[in-house]
Amino acid sequence: MNIASFAPLAVVLPFLGAAVAFVLIKRPKAQRRVSLGTITVTLGLEVWLLASVWTTGPIAVHLGGWAPPFGIVMVVDQFSSLLLVISSAVCLAVLAYATGQGAADSEEGGPVSVFHPTFLILVAGVSNAFLAGDLFNLYVGFEILLTASYVLMTLGGTGSRIRAGITYVVVSVVSSLLFLIAIAMIYGATGTVTLADLAIKLGELDPGTQGLLHVLLLVAFGIKAAVFPLSFWLPDSYPTAPAPVTAVFAGLLTKVGVYAIIRTETLLFPSGQFNSVLLVVALLTMIVGILGAVAQTDIKRMLSFTLVSHIGYMIFGVALSSVLGLAATIFYVIHHITIQTSLFMVTGLIERRGGTSSITRLGGLAKLSPILAVLYFIPAMNLAGIPPFSGFLGKLGLLQAGVADGSPLAYALVVGGVVASLLTLLVMARVWNRVFWRSTADAEDPDPVLLATAPDASGAQSMRALRTSKHVDATEGRFSGDNEVPILPKMMVYSTMGLVLLGVAMTVFAGPLFELSQEAAAGMLERTPYIEAVLGSGAGAP
């Protein structure tokens, strides 16, 4: 009975919570309490897991007591537990945000009461994918989170969501099928799906077969992680979903794909035979993604493109397959989960306050709502990699690893990384200039409500009145509900603030975090700790 025996609870608890939340579907308040409580408890458990593997390295738990290569294994190592903690923290913030939005939107509670249980199932799927010690369980984890994401993506069933949802579902199903085909072929070639066992047996296959299996896995995970030629679906589908959903998707789902790529590259195929291909793909992802972002005028779409672009950084670090590169990638992944989610949450607030997320219609928000300006500015600068923020530290680590690698391709990526970072800054600054700095009247096509409530129209009085929608319905007609709906509910602002602060905390505690990443990276590249934790000591000898 070790600590890792509690690891499956990270999957089971959200499932139980989801079941209870389904039962409470008619009682929104109780439902909200259950889901928030479940995620809080799960987060606590995961922090405990992280604390216990911080120094010890990977621990495996064999479910049902089956001997190692036969049963289902869950493995907790520094990387997976770190991701678990960050993902649960982000999920908690997003759930609080969604609760705030739901409570603000109607008296009854959430707009769609199916949101809470589905969200918990998504959390369970993400945890399962991070903890999975065998390929098939990873597939099941992916399917759980994808099926939940289909529902969340199309919440409400409006025309645009259905349109985007269909593309999203088809693309996801195709990537899952590719993954399943890869599993079938790997099982046919080796007779096992346990990752630790595969780590040994795949190396014994002939290089051609290895290459085929490797490419299949990379393509399947590449679609999920939105790596360049396979990223077309992401900017199309993410922006249409409700704000909290987009936030959690952008933060977590692509990172699960990145996690799977990292495991493939370090544990299953350590030879690095496709490293140069991955480097080229990473460069293209960075550049094409950010060029897409430059062309957009809608903040959500723009952020989706920057998301694609920054996936390139993670692939860059993985493809270097050095301890420094991998450590920087791990650090960058957890940084990016937090920052991207908080940016999408702020965009949701901007949309609430300004009535739109198009930068041609917004303006003057710095005066109208200084809190939003601060909440946008910190993660935006963090994403662009301005020192001293964690984005800068992560990118610095990646660039150092690239220079240490020394090959021409790595140098090309260093240059590409700097260019993509500068263009990110350009895009972020453009949003800042248009949405926050300029006056509302300067917008190309200003939003009528914004214009009516601009401070020069009737002074501070109107700003105060705009705390709820009831007071603005007289002439402008945009917010004309009978209920008094707060435009910026406290819960939404506080949860966004919490996540922004978490991003700042990552900067403050970057030292220990980077050390942990480095330890995790060293262990993952060495492979033996992981294999021995699953198969018993002595098994990992090459």
Added chain:
Amino acid sequence: MSVNLTLLLVMGVLYAVGIYLLLERSLTRVLLGLMLLANATNLLLLTTGGYAGLAPIFNKDIPSTEYNDPLPQAFILTSIVISFAVTAFMLSLIYRSWLLSHADQIQVDREDIRVAKQDLYDDEEDSEIAVEVSDFHENTHPVAKRETIPGIGYKKIAQVPIAGPVIQVDPESPVPHDDHDQPNKTDKPGKE
């Protein structure tokens, strides 16, 4: 490991037809394509189990090679359940799409089209236009005009000369930019 040729052939046909249907624009066909692909993958999983053997119920008199491999079948069961759920969900999406648009087709993304149609570059605030918006001229000069498309945003209309009195721009007048850099500038309509 030897495999069953019939299964392989069926699998190949299912993959081919599935991919063909997946590339169609009609949603129902796409769904059918996905279902065929899922079934083809199930057959692939089945073939990885090798020969059909005895049911894997342990009997100490039977050598272990006689048994069927149960693991691929467990995989298939899982995969069937998953594709069942996804098919049901896709059907509901297609039905909803039909209710909303009366079209069993994949819809286009309007925002995407708008971005694709926008100008390759924006005019800088200090280029060319600085001459045209000066206080010394009436606003008869052809400046880039914008047309608002409701719900979509702007479309910029190409510079068209406006009929009427054309004001001669004095070539000696102080212009903030030297024309040597931009030979095309003299081609500008309105500066005949």
